[in-house]
Structure formats: structure tokens, C-alpha cells
Amino acid sequence: MARNSARPVVTLRSTAGTGVTYVTRKNRGNDPDRLVLRKYDPVVGEHVPFREER
Template sequence: MARSTLRPVVRLRSTAGTGVTYVTRKNRRSHPDRLVLRKFDPVAGKHVPFREER
């Protein structure tokens, strides 16, 4: 199965500055802006916003 350019793999980096990353996919057509999700940062020990990096 070929990978779609419509749903690319994106890397989410912690805004707490700890260097922790998550990897996910997103739909470019319905969400063209940068993705921001609130996820758990194990280094910081709390939930923080994770922002899509390019």
C-alpha cells in the first residue's frame, strides 16, 4: 500500500523545551495549519501542548 501525500507523517515536539516528540498523521486537506495537541510529556511530568514541527 502506497503512502498518501494527503495524510503525511508529522512530528509533534513538546513546547516545554524537553525535546520529547510524538509521531502521528494528519489530513492536510481538512487541517492545513500546524497541528497542536495536548499530550503527556514524561520528562516534564505533566500534560503540555505539543506543536507540529516542519
């Protein structure tokens, strides 16, 4: 399968400032802006927003 730029790999970093990251893919056609997902931060022990970094 060919890798294309329509679904790039993005890094999500915790907004709590703990340095925790997740790696995921996004559909650039549906989400052209920075992706923000609410995910679990094990350092804080709760769900916090994770923002796409470039």
C-alpha cells in the same frame, strides 16, 4: 496500500522545551495549518501542548 501526501507523517515536539517528540499522521485537507495537540510529556510529568514541526 499507497502512501499519499493527503495524510503525511508529522513530528510533534513539546512546547515545554524538553525535546520529547511524538510521531503521528494528520489529514492535510482538514488541518492545513500546523497541528497542536495536548499530550503527556514524561520529563515534565504533565500534559503540555505539542506543536507540529516541519
